[in-house]
Amino acid sequence: MTTIDEGAGQPARQKRADAQRNEQALLAAAAAVFVTSGVEAPVRDIAAAAGVGMGTIYRHFPTRADLVVAVYRHQVEACAEAGPVLLANGGSPHAALGQWVNLFVDFLVTKHGLAAVLQPASVGFDALHAYFLDRLVPVCAQLLDAAAEAGEISADIDAYELMRGIGNLCVGTNNDPRYDARRMVELLIAGLLQSRSA
Structure with a gap:
């Protein structure tokens, strides 16, 4: 039996x-x-x-809202899981940060679209935003800490501020074909590198 x-x-x-x-x-x-x-x-x-x-x-x-919210959660988890994997690949922590930020920018495209599907003032939207911060800010901080410990970047870069800055660079991407948000983000991440005296 x-x-x-x-x-x-x-x-x-x-x-x-x-x-x-x-x-x-x-x-x-x-x-x-x-x-x-x-x-x-x-x-x-x-x-x-x-x-x-x-x-x-x-x-x-x-509904489309169900799909968009599920994709949002899927991308948050993919970003959260990618950070430690990229760091473990053995390359430079700054390079890992750059790769992670590319995933984060892809996520932001969907996140900005979420407002068109959900009401930003709704409880569901607030819960998703809190979930996003809880999952991704610590991952970004881990990447920044690793790059700072390697002497690649300054140790005073705050994960939330960096993510907020990247988010601001990505606003309006779809409205202006002459604006390349990804290139601006790449310049920002490249600018974090500290020059090393020989």
């Missing part, structure tokens, strides 16, 4: 794991589409990028 119960439970667990992987793949595809086309991108474009039917997307996320 124990064997039958275990055998009966295994396919259900496997299905849940498969469904979770499929949902993560769908969210990654949606995030990529949002970064290039904005949060108003057609659902058919997201479905094509994910290799699924539109019905699959609507089954997981009945």
